[in-house]
Amino acid sequence: MSKRQELQDMLDKMTPEEERAYWDAQDPLRQGKKVRFQRITGPPDRMMYFALRLHGEDIDRLAAAAESRGMKPSELARALILQGLDQTEGQADLAKRVAVLEAELAAVKQRLDDIAQPVAAAS
Secondary structure (H helix, E strand, O other): OOHHHHHHHHHHOOOHHHHHHHHHHHOOOOOOOOOOOOOOOOOOOOOOOOOOOOOHHHHHHHHHHHHHOOOOHHHHHHHHHHHHHHHHHHHHHHHHHHHHHHHHHHHHHHHHHHHHHHHHHHO
């Protein structure tokens, strides 16, 4: 029997909670192991394959949400990941924009104070 089949047989006998605990225990990051991530490269104008591990209940939620939108689960997952990346990158941009606006506001306040001083002195 292959290792893959042995693993499948073992998983088939587990409850969902036991299976979740098993996969959580297999996570190298949780075990404190150093992990070497493989850099994914390819032509920027082509789609590439990327595998993602989710619990069964999360896949069911994804499938239901995709169906309600008339999409495939992979399409919705892609859209949600890209939306999350855009928001994450946008937060850094937002912080920079807020800093620029605060500096501009301070400059406008200073100009108003400069204009107000001669007017107040004249009255």
